[in-house]
Amino acid sequence: MRIAVEDLAVSLSGREVVSGVNLLAAEGEIAGLVGPNGSGKSTVLRTVYRHLAPHAGRVLLGDTDLRSLSAVESARRIAALPQERGGDFELTVREVVAMGRTPYKRAFAAEDRADADAVAGALERVGMAKAARRRFSALSGGERQRVLLARALAQDPRVLVLDEPTNHLDVRHQVELLTLLRDQRRTTLIALHDLNAAASVCDRLHVLHGGRLLASGRPRDVLTPALLAEVFGVRAAVVDHPLTGDPLIAFDHRSVAGAEL
Incomplete structure (x- = not known):
């Protein structure tokens, strides 16, 4: 499913931090957001997964304005891995990943076969199946990152929104995660600090600077010495x-x- 950000503006504490931003991730495309610290990448992504509300502009999921969807409908379509990961969960790895099935469950409903298969498949894809019974709080930073990605995959979204997902990962697991994203061919918006990783995994790049969009296009066209x-x-x-x-x-x-x- 295509996702587009149109003329987005966001203010925080009375100051406009993002202004007039237009982004696109076409169906099945990985679109990267790059830029220095404070350029607005995380702010844009927070509006996409509805943690922030823009004061101007809109986010379109297909042809639907995201604000017209209920929270549950939105959660069935968009899954996020934000930078702020939350505190230590006193849950097992499997229990954390199973939280991704919440948008599909009625209150107090028991897990069904579809839930179990989604959780098992997500754990397998991120290489954490053997850790299913471990406590999330006992994991390393890189292991937690992979578990939280599995939670997003278990949500079975049409769109993934990932904010610096390779943080805390060693080189091997960075490569595995980015390879996984490419193999998924799921519409993805991803913020990355590593420009070489962005050039490798992304079909399209959007460069933010000072809260504004400076350039968009294929990595080869965007990442020039001058830029x-x-x-x-x-x-x-x-x-x-x-x-x-x-x-x-x-x-x-x-x-x-x-x-x-």
């Missing part, structure tokens, strides 16, 4: 990855953009 200097203040060359052919950003770690050598 990297303007937005991130770094010197870099963009070359072809020797293994995949994706754009690969080689940063100059000895100087910053505009500085004398």
Whole structure:
């Protein structure tokens, strides 16, 4: 299902932090949000999963304005993995993942076969099936991240919204998670700090800077040395990855953009 953000503006504490932002993730597409800290990435994503309400603009799910849907209807269509993960759950891993089935259950309804299959499949996909009986609070940061992603997958949404999902993951699990997202072919909005990961996994990139959209397009078209200097203040060359052919950003770690050598 296509998701689009149109002319979005968000104010926090009386200050406009996002202004006139337009984003798109087409059906089955992974669209990445990149930009420096404070650029508005998380704020935009919070409006998509309805943690924040915009003061202007709208979010369209297909042709439907998200605000016209009930909370339950929205939760059946959009699952989120936000940056703020919540506290330690005194629940098992399986119980945490089963929370993703809540939008499909009536109050106090027992788990059915569809729920059990969705939970088991989600745990298997993130490589945490063998940890199902462990306490969530006893997991490492990377393990918790994978469990919370499994909870989002168990929700069986049409759209995934992920805010820095590779945080706390080692290199192997970062690669596994991003590969999983590509294999899912589920419409996804994802904020990433790692520009090379974004170039590899995303079909489309949206670059935010100062709460405004600066550029959108294919990673190869967007991630240019000039843009990297303007937005991130770094010197870099963009070359072809020797293994995949994706754009690969080689940063100059000895100087910053505009500085004398």
